[in-house]
Amino acid sequence: MTAAVSAGALSSYLSGAGLGASLIVAIGAQNAFVLRQGLKRRHVGIVVSICAFIDVMLIALGVGGMGALIARAPFLLDVIRWAGAIFVFLYGLRAFIAAWRGPGHLNASDGDSQTAIGAASTVLALSLLNPHVYLDTVVLLGGIGAQRGWPGNAWFAAGAMCSSVVWFTALGYGARLLEPWFEKDVSWRVLDVIVxxxxxxxxxxLVFAR
Structure with a gap:
């Protein structure tokens, strides 16, 4: 019995971790911001912690049944969709302007004046104003996890949560390994254009989503 329970728990955990990783490890506004903060070594701990905390909370809410509520109230996603589209577009415009002006070399004296509150506010907006975040974590992960029943749903959620924490930590703190490629302004210009x-x-x- 114990072996069967352990096998079931492991299976649920790995399923949650695998699906969570497949949804999280994708090019998006949130990941792009974490990568840039990691490269500049600006408020990395705050940014990573916020991203991981939001994912953990949303996954927990989804497994707890919040996904069904959101599915029944599509107007909430519409409000988030339009607000998110405006914010993300303005952030993209800002990235293009930075690419045009040139951000300067990556070093300890880099004149990035963004405060911790500014970084936290930006990552909160990029995270919470994107309806895909809710669809991925609350509706999809939560819906699949909720079908497993106790304690399988808890193990599934734990796996997905761990994937999120590991990914954002690796992205934020591992970005510094790319520093040799960002010693020149042109590298930052290319990154800003991509972002x-x-x-x-x-x-x-988001605007043309149906």
């Missing part, structure tokens, strides 16, 4: 394109694409997908 800008991603943001505009996300904004367009």
């Amino acid at each position: 800008g394109c991603v943001m505009v694409w996300i904004a367009a997908s």
